[in-house]
Amino acid sequence: MTKMTTTRRSVLRGAAALAGTAAFPAPFVHAQERVTLRYLSTAVNQSPAIAEKASEDLGIDIEYIAVNTDEVPRRVITQPNSFDLVDSEYFSLPNLVPSGNMKGMDASRIERIDQLASVIAEGTVEGEKVGWDGTAPHEVLYLEGQDATSFASSPTEWITLIPTTYNADTLGIRPDLIDKEITSWASLLDPDFAGKTSILNIPSIGIMDAAMALEARGDITYGDKGNMTREEIDATIAALIEAKRAGQFRAFWSNFQESVNLMASGEVVIQSMWSPAVTAVRTQGIPCVYQPLQEGYRAWASGFGLPRTIEGRKEDAAYEFINWFLSGWAGAHLSKQGYYPAVLDTAREYMEPYEWAYWYEGEAAEQDIMAPDGRLLEEAGAKRDGGSYWERMGSVACWNAVMDENQYMVRKWNEFIAA
Amino acid sequence: MTDLTDTRAEVRSARTSARKAGRTGAALAPYLQAAPMALVFLIFFVLPLAATIAVSFWQYTQYSIEPAFTAQNYGDVFYGCLANLPSLCTTFLTYISTLKFCLIVWATTLTIGFTIAYFLAFHVRTLKVQVICFLLCTIPFWTSIVIRMISWIPLLGRNGLVNQTLMGMGVIDSPLEGLLYSDFAVILALTHLYTLFMVVPIFNSLMRIDRSLIEAARDAGASDLQTLRHVIVPLAKPGILIGSIFVVTVVMGDFLTIGIMGGQQIASVGKVIQTQMQFLQFPLAAANAVILLAAVLAAVWALLRLVDIRKEL
Secondary structure (H helix, E strand, C coil): CCCCCCCCCHHHEEEEHHHHHHCCCCCHHHHCCCEEEEEEEEECCHHHHHHHHHHHHHHHEEEEEEEECCHHHHHHHHHCCCCCEEEEHHHHHHHHHCCEECCEEEHHHCCCCHHCHHHHHCHHHHHHHCCCCECCCCHCCCCCCCCCCECCCCCCEEECCCCCCEEEEEEEEECCCHHHHCCCHHHHCHHCCCCCCCCCCCCHHHHHHHHHHHHHHHHCCCCCCCCHHHHHHHHHHHHHHHHCCCCCCCCEEHHHHHHHHHHHHHCCCCEECCCHHHHHHHHCCCCCCCCCCCEEEEEEEEEEECCCCCCHHHHHHHHHHHHHCCCHHHHHHHCCCCCHHEEEHHHCCCCCCCHHHCCCCCCCCCCECCCCCEEEEECCCCCCCCCCHHHHHCCCECCHHHHHHHHHHHHHHHHHHCC | HHHHHHHHHHHHHHHHHHHHHHHHHHHHHHHHHHHHHHHHHHHHHHHHHHHHHCCCCCCECCCCCCCCCHHHHHHHCCCCCCCCCCCCCCCCHHHHHHHHHHHHHHHHHHHHHHHHHHHHHHCCCCHHHHHHHHHHHHHHHHHHHHHHHHHHHHHHHCHHHHHHHHHHHHCCCCCCCCHHHCCHHHHHHHHHHHHHHHHHHHHHHHHHCCCCHHHHHHHHHCCCCHHHHHHHHHHHHHHHHHHHHHHHHHHCCCCHHHHHHHHCCCCCCHHHHHHHHHHCCCCHHHHHHHHHHHHHHHHHHHHHHCHHHHCCC
């Protein structure tokens, strides 16, 4: 971790530099000062190794501000001058952009703007359209103008967020405690697993997990699972209440570690999970499978955005850092933890061929697969659950979302908890 | 002569004014002494509370809050509460659930807390041992509340220590599911966390009881139970009351323990507020907070009606 706040000394140094420029108006005197970027995101996205490498390569200091998932949009909306760079989920954008606290990013300053993964930029994988239910990133990627508070329907020069990481979520299972074959989201509501299932405690995502299960079971057909009508919300919550009363759920999880603990302790044998959490269970020597399902995945994506207040050298540094982020080292670093990066080709350059084959092509590992910190993740011969990048991202059914009927949904969710 | 009287009068008036000044100074002193605490209360209690109350009347969208004066938020909190009777609305259900925990935890902490305090006060003979035992009671407070709570999980879980022991002893065949993520788990954790809040004030009250009163009761032929009921408990009332206020207010506002031990499936007012904050519905959350505050104040008021605490202290 780097330092958390602007120190008195750096202020003084800045003041001295200013005084210097005033006394000797030479053009490059002040350019020697190192820039510090305050990077706001969840702790999961803040790798100390990336900050270290960026500092080494660029001479830019990264100061992480770690908050939880809910706090990211709250900070953007309530304290837009408390950070220089935000790594936010795309689904928060329908709340962030109208607030006017975000600044559109100039596409011409992003070197690899044309190489962004098509699943983010266009909602397609190898030319095939994936599921667009919910807040699909390509729908909220462009702005009408730099200061616009609404999205553009076709590509423009102004970008909301440049992707950092994204992935496709599915159900994690304990194959040693389940003697059935799991092929559908409907298993989440299977009475055989009563008292042994779990969903996410973030209402907007938890309700989508439930919707995947209900649609799979044939109960409800949704127009858009990520943007339900009031009737759809009512029906979904009614079904959830029924399941809760029947004792279907063991507990709801709120963060990464809770989901790992529920699974590792055997309290839960099937639940919606994040890919690195499955890895975390496995590194404890407990079998856990990230089960691909016939209905597809619930995907999410996160990306860099700029606050409205950024300008001058900080802004230049932010663009420089983002361009560096897309240039491969960071992408490879994230790939080796199971995330996908914005630009695949550059990440590949920084990965060993056997690593690329394992993480992206769905091939059996030729050698032991190590995490970036040197821990053993998988032994030689293992295959990634769900197969190749194209199989996994190609099977996305819906994206994490904030619904238009958000307020109604929250009210109904509280009703579900109180039932 | 005239000069002299004048001088005397002057002296007298000077004295009076000096005394007056002294009196104003003396009158000001207690206010000055109270000022620092009053200031702390003003900045950290009155102002935030006033802001919360003000915001509870504001309007909001998904990304903004606007100053306004609307009762809409309060209407939303009680949405469907009258229209849907006799089936209960979310808010009523939530408060009933919270009150249920309040009553049960109050009963358990009072029973356990009183027993411990009684033992410490009457059965431990020397002050030194009393102090040592008392400090032993506070040891759990050396770690954070969250850790104390979470340490129950490996004990109570499906494959936890309790289930394994019971199954090993052949008492049960399949693990007891209700031990964790249930009402039982919540009550157990709350009791564990807050019993000391009962022990301390009750112990304090019991220590102040004049021992000769107990002797007198015994001499008058009262049994131990009669002494307890007619002498000790009435004299311990202030301690019981203070402990009860602690426990009731803490449990009313709790959402962490209920959330974690209840597997996030049990409602509490705090959790409703948290969910609303999560979705940036600050005015609605503020309205809920104001109502919770009113409910807690009502509970404290009701408790104070039972015992005249000023008189007893």
